[in-house]
Amino acid sequence: MSTAIKNTVRLRWYKTGTLAAQNGLWRHRILNFLAVYGLLIVFFSSWQIASTQGWINSAVIPPLDRILSALWLGITSGALLDDIAISLQRAGIAFLASAGIGIPLGLIMGRIRPLERALDPILQLFRQTSALALYPIFILLLGLGEASKVFVIFWAALFPVLLATIGGVKEVDAKLLEMARTYGASPLTIFRRVVLPASIPSIFVGLRISATTALLLLIAAEMIGANKGMGFQVMNAQYNFQIPMMYAAIFLLAFWGILANLILVKLQRRLCRWSA
Amino acid sequence: MTTLTKTERGTVSVRNLSKSFQLNGERLDVLKKLNITLEGGKVLAIVGPSGCGKTTLLRVLAGLENPDSGDVTIDSKEVQGLSRERAVIFQEPRLLPWLSVLDNVSFGLEVQGTPKETARASAKKMLKLVRLSQFEQAWPKQLSGGMAQRVGIARALAVQPEILLLDEPLGALDAMSKISMQEELTRIWQEQNVTMILVTHDLEEAIYLADQVLVMSKLNGTSPRLLDIDLPRPRDRSHQDFVAIRQKLMTEFGLH
Ligand SMILES: Nc1ncnc2c1ncn2[C@@H]1O[C@H](COP(=O)(O)OP(=O)(O)O)[C@@H](O)[C@H]1O
Numbered sequence: 001m002s003t004a005i006k007n008t009v010r011l012r013w014y015k016t017g018t019l020a021a022q023n024g025l026w027r028h029r030i031l032n033f034l035a036v037y038g039l040l041i042v043f044f045s046s047w048q049i050a051s052t053q054g055w056i057n058s059a060v061i062p063p064l065d066r067i068l069s070a071l072w073l074g075i076t077s078g079a080l081l082d083d084i085a086i087s088l089q090r091a092g093i094a095f096l097a098s099a100g101i102g103i104p105l106g107l108i109m110g111r112i113r114p115l116e117r118a119l120d121p122i123l124q125l126f127r128q129t130s131a132l133a134l135y136p137i138f139i140l141l142l143g144l145g146e147a148s149k150v151f152v153i154f155w156a157a158l159f160p161v162l163l164a165t166i167g168g169v170k171e172v173d174a175k176l177l178e179m180a181r182t183y184g185a186s187p188l189t190i191f192r193r194v195v196l197p198a199s200i201p202s203i204f205v206g207l208r209i210s211a212t213t214a215l216l217l218l219i220a221a222e223m224i225g226a227n228k229g230m231g232f233q234v235m236n237a238q239y240n241f242q243i244p245m246m247y248a249a250i251f252l253l254a255f256w257g258i259l260a261n262l263i264l265v266k267l268q269r270r271l272c273r274w275s276a
Numbered sequence: 277m278t279t280l281t282k283t284e285r286g287t288v289s290v291r292n293l294s295k296s297f298q299l300n301g302e303r304l305d306v307l308k309k310l311n312i313t314l315e316g317g318k319v320l321a322i323v324g325p326s327g328c329g330k331t332t333l334l335r336v337l338a339g340l341e342n343p344d345s346g347d348v349t350i351d352s353k354e355v356q357g358l359s360r361e362r363a364v365i366f367q368e369p370r371l372l373p374w375l376s377v378l379d380n381v382s383f384g385l386e387v388q389g390t391p392k393e394t395a396r397a398s399a400k401k402m403l404k405l406v407r408l409s410q411f412e413q414a415w416p417k418q419l420s421g422g423m424a425q426r427v428g429i430a431r432a433l434a435v436q437p438e439i440l441l442l443d444e445p446l447g448a449l450d451a452m453s454k455i456s457m458q459e460e461l462t463r464i465w466q467e468q469n470v471t472m473i474l475v476t477h478d479l480e481e482a483i484y485l486a487d488q489v490l491v492m493s494k495l496n497g498t499s500p501r502l503l504d505i506d507l508p509r510p511r512d513r514s515h516q517d518f519v520a521i522r523q524k525l526m527t528e529f530g531l532h
C-alpha cells in the first residue's frame with residue numbers, strides 16, 4: 001500500500017521532471033531559433049505592416065502577401081515556368097561547365113608548378129577583367145542567342161572554383177606528401193589518395209562562390225540582352241509596373257541562391273565528415 | 277660489448293657518409309665521413325644538441341635525402357633513395373585526417389599494392405599491438421598526441437619493415453606519456469624484431485631504449501662517437517648502472 005503510493009508519487013515526480021526538462025528543451029530551441037532568425041522575422045514583419053499601413057509607398061514596396069500571391073499565380077498559371085526553366089538551364093549549364101573545367105584544370109595547375117607559373121598572369125588578367133565588360137565581345141563572337149549568355153556566366157563562375165582549387169592543391173601539407181612517398185606511393189597514388197581529399201574543402205569554398213557568381217551573372221546577362229528568364233522578368237515587370245511580380249522574381253532568385261548554397265554545404269559535409 | 281649471437285635481417289652500415297647543404301650561399305657541412313655499423317634487430321639512438329644534423333642523418337638513412345658521398349648498405353646491399361625495407365616515423369604523426377584510424381594504418385600497405393581486405397586485416401593486428409583496437413573507427417583528430425603517434429607507429433609496422441627510422445617520435449609528448457610510450461616502444465620492438473634507429477634529444481630516452489648511442493656534437497665540433505649501452509632489459513632508470521652511464525655521457529659530451 002505505502003509502496004504503491006510511493007511509486008505513484010515517484011512516477012508523478014518523474015513525469016513532471018521530464019516535462020520540466022522538455023519545457024526547458026523547447027524554450028532552448030525557441031530562443032535559439034529567435035537568436036538566428038529573429039532579425040529576419042522583424043524585417044519581414046515591419047515590411048508587411050509598414051506597407052499595409054501605408055507608412056511606406058505600397059506601390060513601390062508592396063506588402064508581402066501580394067508579392068507571394070503574384071509568385072503563386074505566376075507559377076500556377078504557368079506564366080513564369082518558361083522563364084524559370086530557361087534561367088535554371090543557363091545558370092545550371094554554366095555552373096556545371098565551370099566546375100567541370102575549373103576543378104580538373106585547377107588540380108593539374110596546382111600540381112604542376114611550371115604550368116601554374118606560366119598561366120597565372122593571364123588568369124589574373126582575365127579574372128580582374130569584369131565578365132560583364134567582356135559580354136559584348138562574347139555576343140560578337142557567339143551571337144545573341146543562348147551560347148553567349150551561358151558563356152559569360154561560365155566565364156565568371158570559372159575563376160572562383162579554378163583559383164580555389166589551385167590554392168587548395170598548393171596548400172596540401174608537404175609533410176603528408178612526404179609520408180606517402182616513404183611508403184613508395186607513385187605520383188598518381190599520391191594525387192588520388194592525398195592531394196585530392198586534402199583539396200576538397202577548398203574546392204567547395206570555390207564552388208559556393210562560383211554558384212553565387214553564376215546567379216549574379218545570370219541576372220545581369222538576362223537583364224541586358226534577353227526576352228526570357230528571371231532576370232528579364234525582373235526588368236520587364238518593373239517596366240510594366242507589375243511591382244509585386246518584380247519582387248516575386250527577386251525573391252525566387254534569392255531563394256535559388258540560398259538553395260544552391262545549402263545543397264553545396266550539405267554535399268561538403270557529406271564528403272568531409274572527418275572535419276566536422 | 278653487446279652480445280653478437282646471430283646475424284639478423286636489417287643490418288645497417290654507413291660508410292664515409294658526408295652531407296652538406298647550401299645555406300645563404302655558404303656550404304654547411306652537416307655530416308662528415310660518418311661511419312656506423314648496426315646489427316640487425318638492434319636499437320641505435322642518435323642524440324645531440326639541436327641543429328647538429330640528427331634529422332639530416334635520419335633522412336639520408338631513410339633515402340629522403342641523397343648523401344654527397346659515402347654509402348648506406350642494408351644487409352650488404354647498397355641502397356639509394358626510398359625502398360620498402362625502411363619505414364619512417366616522424367616527429368608529428370602525419371596521419372591523413374580524412375581516413376579513419378584503421379584506414380590510416382592500412383594506408384601504407386594499400387599504397388604498396390596489398391588488396392584492401394588483406395591490408396585491413398594486418399592493420400587490425402597492428403592496432404592491437406599498439407593497444408588501440410577500440411579506436412579503429414575514430415578520426416585522427418579525436419586522438420591524443422600519444423595515441424596519434426601510436427597510430428603512426430602501427431602504420432609503419434604494418435608494412436613489415438626491416439628497419440624503423442624514428443625522428444624524435446616522442447618529442448611532442450608530455451613527460452608522463454613519454455615514459456609510457458618508451459615502455460611501449462621497447463615492447464613493440466621486442467615483439468616485432470625490427471632494427472630501430474631513433475633520433476632523440478633526450479639522453480635518458482636514448483639509454484632506456486638503445487643498444488648503441490651515436491652522440492653527435494654541434495656542427496664543426498668533435499666528430500660523432502658511438503657508444504654501447506650494455507644494460508639488461510627491462511631497464512630501470514634509477515639503477516646505478518643506468519645513472520652511471522647517463523652521468524658519463526653528460527660529463528663526457530657536455531650534454532644536459
Ligand atoms: N634542407 C636544408 N637546407 C639547408 N640547410 C639545412 C637543410 N636541412 C637542414 N639544414 C641545416 O642542417 C643543420 C642540421 O639540421 P638538422 O639535421 O635538422 O638538425 P637536428 O635534427 O639535429 O636538430 C642545421 O643547421 C640546419 O639548418
Ligand SMILES: [Mg+2]
Pocket residue numbers: 330331332
Ligand atoms: Mg631534428
